[in-house]
Amino acid sequence: MKLVEKIKKNRLLSVVIVVYLLLFITIPDKAIVAISNSIYYVLEMIMIMPVIFILTSLTEAWVPKEVIINSFGEKSGFKGNVFAFLLGSFSAGPIYAAFPVCKMLMEKGASIANIAIVLSAWAVIKVPMLANEAKFLGTRFMAIRWVLTTISIIIMAYLISKFVNKEDIPEVEGRIKEGISINKDYCIGCGMCAKICPNVFYMEDKKAKARSEALTGLVADKINEAIQACPAKAIS
Template identity: 50%
Template structure:
C-alpha cells in the first residue's frame, strides 16, 4: 500500500520520466534536446520563483482582505473585470509566476472569474508583448487580435466561474477546527517542520499535521509557522 501511495503522489513525475525514457529510446537526439530545454526552464524557475514567493507574501501582509474582496471579489462586477485585465496586462514574468499570486488573491476573496482574467491576460495581452506585436505585425493586426482576445477572455472567464467552484481551488477553509495543511498548495519546503516539529511532519514530499491527541498547541509558534509558509498552505480554524 505504501508503494502504491508513493506512486499516486508522484504520478505526474513518473509519467514525465517515462516520456523522456521513451523519447530517448525512439529519438535520442530529440531526447537530449528536450533535457536541455527542461534544464533551461528549471534554472529559470529557480531564479524567478523565490522572488515571486517573497512578493506574494508581502502583498498578503500589506493588502487587506477587504480591499481584495471590494476590488476583485464577486461583487466587484465590471470594476473587478477591468482591474483584473490591468493586473494581468502590466505584470512581468512567465505565466507560472502568476499562480502563487492567484492562490493568495483567491484566499483573500478574489472571484474565480477575475482570477481567470488575470491569468489569461498575463499570458496573452501583456503590454510589452502588445508593443512588439504592433511593431512586427502592424497596429491594425494588434488592435483586432487584442479586441478579439479580450472578448474571448471575458466569455471564457464567465463560463469558468459557472463550472469551477471556490471549494475546487486550494486554500479553502476546512470544516474541522484546528490547524490544517492544504497539501494541494504545499510546495514541500519543510519550513513548518523546522519551525514546529512537534506538530508538523513530512508525508512523502508534502507537509502534514501529526495526530493531535497528545499535542498541546503553542499558538505563538503556530502563528509564526503559518506566517512563514511561502505559499500560505497552513491555516488555523477556531471552534
C-alpha cells in the same frame, strides 16, 4: 506501497519521467535535446520564482483582505473585471509566475472569474508583448487581436465562474477538511453562517464561533455555503 502512493500523488511528474525514459530508449538524440530544454526552464524558474514568492508574501501581509474583496471579489462587478485585466496586462514574467499570485488573491477573497481574467491577460495580453506585436505585425493586427482576445477572455471567465466553484479547487477543499477558521477582526456578527449551518456555527458575544465537527457530507456542503454567504469573508 509507499512508492505507489507517491506515484499517485505525483502523477504528472511520473508521466513525464516515463516519457523521458521512452525517449531515451527510442530516440536518444531527441531525449538529450528535451532534457537540455527542461534544464533551461528549470533554471529560469529557480531565478524567477523566489522573487515572485517574496512579492506575494509581502502583498499578502500588507494588503488587507477587504481591499482584495472589494477589488477582485464576487461583488466587485465590472470594476473587479477591469482591475483583474489590468493586473494581468501589466504584470511581468512568464505565466507560471501568475499561479502563486492568483492563489494568494483567491485565498483573500478574489472571485473565480477575476482569477481567470488575471491568468488569461497575463498569458496573452501583456503590454510589452503588445508593443512587440505592433512592431512586427502592425498596429491594426495588434488592435484587432487585442479586442477579440479581450472579448474571449471575458466570455471564458464568465463560463468558468459558472462551472467551477471554489470548493472544487483542491487547496480550498483541503482547508475545509482540516478545520474552520473565523477571523474575529473581519466578522461583523451578522449571524448568516449560524442560520445556514447551525450544526457547526453559533454566535457568542456578537461574533461567530465554530464547533469541532466532522466536516464531511452534507455538513461540509453547508459549511461551503456559509463561507460563500459570509458578507465579510471572515470564514476559511
